Amino acid sequence: MSAPIPSDTDVLLANHERLIAASRGSDVEGFASLFSEDAVFMAPNEPTLYGKAEVREWIEEYVQHFKIIALNDTERDVGIRNGWAIERWAYTVAIAPVKGGETDRIRDDGRWLIIWKRETGNTWKIYRVMFNSIRPVGSGTSRFFSRLTQRREE
């Protein structure tokens, strides 16, 4: 594990803030712009997405259904290695279903593990990313989706 690095030498901090801002702002283009063309995106309980175009479609669909109303870091660790970087961050999120429903707010605690690569022009892009929830099955986002699934089966 790499030790956290000071913010003045954290070349990924600006990208990290852009990722959060795009997530909070339902900004599809801003979100997708952070990914490399050959990115692999692994969201929990969903098939793997290959390439920036698929990631863009995923976030486009996501923001049709959900609005992130709060997203705050609880932990962050960055290690830089000669053109590559490993970022691990944990967060607390509040999500509102756009269409409402029996709940107006979903709260979750999660983590992302991101592999960034430096591309031409000294820009950093997400190359591999996976995330999952810290909360037990049946709570957080999974509770919301479980109830949704049960209603569909009834």
Added chain:
Amino acid sequence: MSGSSSSANDPVRPVLKRFLDAVKACDAEAVASVFTEDAVLMTPNEPTLYGVQEIKEWWQEYFEYFKVSDFTETERDVTFFDDAAVERWAYVVTIASIKSRETMRDEGRWLGVWKRGPDGAWQIEQAMFNSILPIGSGTSRFLTRVMERNKGL
């Protein structure tokens, strides 16, 4: 920037095999030996584990309840850079509950960061995994049912 995923030059492959063999054998000590002292493991729906001791305890507890009976790799790619590697692999797993003998099947993915130590040995420094299957199926279906039973539903 350097990167390659050549299987001919894949020094983490034998260590991954050792890891999987240890999981199938319910050998927490051998599983833990694949991780660095300061490794971080992020299993789904559980708090982050910090350090090889916590990781070893997690697997010890896991093996009290579950036995991984089959593990099939469905996809894998590795990128090497300097003394580190990023490995992404997907799998189909069959797990048996030791107490109820119920069997569950899951499909998951693993994202791991490997580090080569001064002695040339490769170990996992950070790793996360999650399931591809929808909520309510795979492992999460089993755990939901266990939780419901525990609540007396």
